[in-house]
Amino acid sequence: MPAGAPILSAAQMAAAEAACAARGIVPADLMERAAHAVAREAARFAAGRPILVLAGPGNNGGDAYGAACLLRAAGCDVRVAALGEPRAGAAAAMRARWAGPVTSLADAPPRPFVIDGLFGTGMSRAFDGEAAARLCEDAFILSIDLPSGIDADRGAALGDAIRADVTLALGSLKFAHVAGEAASRCGHVLLDPIGIDVSSSARTIARPRINPPAAAEHKYSRGLVCVIGGAMGGAARLAAAAAARGGAGYVVLASDDRRTPLDAIVHREPDARSDTIADVRTSALLIGPGLGRDAAARAACAQALASDLPLVLDGDALALISIAALAARRSPTILTPHGGEFDALFGAGDAPKIARTVAAARASGAVVIHKGADTVIADPEGNVIVANPPSWLSTAGTGDVLAGLVAARLAVTHAPMRAACEAVWLHQRAAGLAGAALVADDLPMHVPQAIAECR
Numbered sequence: 483m484p485a486g487a488p489i490l491s492a493a494q495m496a497a498a499e500a501a502c503a504a505r506g507i508v509p510a511d512l513m514e515r516a517a518h519a520v521a522r523e524a525a526r527f528a529a530g531r532p533i534l535v536l537a538g539p540g541n542n543g544g545d546a547y548g549a550a551c552l553l554r555a556a557g558c559d560v561r562v563a564a565l566g567e568p569r570a571g572a573a574a575a576m577r578a579r580w581a582g583p584v585t586s587l588a589d590a591p592p593r594p595f596v597i598d599g600l601f602g603t604g605m606s607r608a609f610d611g612e613a614a615a616r617l618c619e620d621a622f623i624l625s626i627d628l629p630s631g632i633d634a635d636r637g638a639a640l641g642d643a644i645r646a647d648v649t650l651a652l653g654s655l656k657f658a659h660v661a662g663e664a665a666s667r668c669g670h671v672l673l674d675p676i677g678i679d680v681s682s683s684a685r686t687i688a689r690p691r692i693n694p695p696a697a698a699e700h701k702y703s704r705g706l707v708c709v710i711g712g713a714m715g716g717a718a719r720l721a722a723a724a725a726a727r728g729g730a731g732y733v734v735l736a737s738d739d740r741r742t743p744l745d746a747i748v749h750r751e752p753d754a755r756s757d758t759i760a761d762v763r764t765s766a767l768l769i770g771p772g773l774g775r776d777a778a779a780r781a782a783c784a785q786a787l788a789s790d791l792p793l794v795l796d797g798d799a800l801a802l803i804s805i806a807a808l809a810a811r812r813s814p815t816i817l818t819p820h821g822g823e824f825d826a827l828f829g830a831g832d833a834p835k836i837a838r839t840v841a842a843a844r845a846s847g848a849v850v851i852h853k854g855a856d857t858v859i860a861d862p863e864g865n866v867i868v869a870n871p872p873s874w875l876s877t878a879g880t881g882d883v884l885a886g887l888v889a890a891r892l893a894v895t896h897a898p899m900r901a902a903c904e905a906v907w908l909h910q911r912a913a914g915l916a917g918a919a920l921v922a923d924d925l926p927m928h929v930p931q932a933i934a935e936c937r
């Protein structure tokens with residue numbers, strides 16, 4: 483996935499295209515550039531294999547006809563199969579340029595390399611993908627802009643969507659490249675801006691820059707993280723270990739369980755929880771992993787919310803708070819809900835995940851890390867960063883590790899959006915370093931290497 487790349491909705495993309503006209507770049511020019519980009523990547527990936535171009539009735543099809551012409555002119559073996567005819571505009575002009583035969587999808591013989599130009603951002607309803615599926619079965623598939631059959635904004639598959647090996651996004655990434663089911667149908671995502679100026683408050687995650695501590699730093703100035711644990715000691719221990727490896731100067735763990743994951747982590751008895759939450763030296767307080775939901779947990783949560791400390795709320799804590807209490811806080815707050823916790827706190831809804839996460843950040847005044855295969859990070863100003871962490875992270879305890887990293891980065895940076903993005907990046911990089919079949923306990927030891935890569 484291109485890092486730090488803007489992400490647009492289909493409507494925002496159309497507006498950016500329209501704005502090109504003011505600079506004298508008309509739709510036919512953009513399609514010409516799109517066709518060149520597609521032909522370039524197709525020639526590279528096909529590497530001499532016979533090519534079948536699937537062309538739809540809209541501009542995605544126009545790009546496909548344009549690429550077919552260029553590939554044939556370059557000496558490639560190209561056939562075209564179409565679903566409907568482009569009727570007007572740049573797409574019709576591109577269609578007219580193709581002098582070769584055009585068959586229906588049903589009549590086309592399969593070929594080893596397919597360029598999928600059936601539908602892009604204009605996909606509005608389910609399509610009958612049976613004939614396309616037959617042609618795509620054993621082929622390498624390069625999708626133009628989006629795998630056909632995807633809702634560009636929600637990332638939902640509308641019917642039999644195509645599963646691509648490579649998707650070449652045109653102009654900008656769309657929400658579907660990073661969010662929802664579609665993200666896993668895109669294969670490897672490439673981006674060609676084709677000269678369109680885009681700006682967006684939503685971007686893909688990029689490697690952060692993390693400097694070593696200055697020479698004069700000491701353990702308190704580096705950041706004191708206090709982890710408030712409860713009944714399930716293991717979760718709080720994982721979080722504390724991650725906080726220590728994530729760059730905090732000092733980590734305190736107040737928990738029922740006396741074991742600490744590292745000797746460098748200081749244990750405090752659970753009856754010292756209240757004093758710990760009142761400790762003004764604390765740079766970031768983390769509450770939630772393994773906390774439980776009993777009266778003591780509820781009281782600790784209420785005290786933490788009422789404090790002026792920078793706060794990270796995870797796990798059980800997310801079930802013990804209200805949006806109103808979050809909105810009343812004046813110091814930085816970061817929430818780390820997975821889908822179920824998010825729905826329970828903010829309500830389930832039909833809107834795309836990015837929009838729902840922004841609304842939650844606005845309502846709560848907190849930075850929200852809405853976890854999942856598409857992790858959406860939003861702040862109350864509407865800035866959004868999207869990450870697609872490795873699927874090996876879908877195992878118990880990895881969320882506790884993330885919460886500890888978030889607390890560490892908040893303690894170090896004092897900037898909640900930056901802290902959230904650094905933590906999510908370090909978490910996914912640590913997962914990459916830990917490799918297949920990782921367990922949560924493996925992650926903290928890989929965080930120092932991930933940090934070392936952030937210089």
Ligand SMILES: NC(=O)C1=CN([C@@H]2O[C@H](COP(=O)(O)OP(=O)(O)OC[C@H]3O[C@@H](n4cnc5c(N)ncnc54)[C@H](O)[C@@H]3O)[C@@H](O)[C@H]2O)[C@H](O)CC1
Pocket residue numbers: 495499512513516538539540541542543544545600601602603604605606607608609610626627628652653654678
């Ligand atoms: N990003 C850019 O600046 C550029 C993008 N280009 C390409 O244009 C498409 C978007 O084109 P558009 O014509 O708006 O939409 P589509 O080609 O995806 O298809 C719309 C077309 O299809 C019909 N339709 C929709 N759903 C169905 C269905 N289920 N069954 C049948 N027909 C359906 C709809 O009515 C329209 O007729 C973008 O993705 C890029 O590939 C430009 O070429 C260059 C600039």
Ligand SMILES: [K+]
Pocket residue numbers: 542598599600601602625626627628629630
């Ligand atoms: K497509």
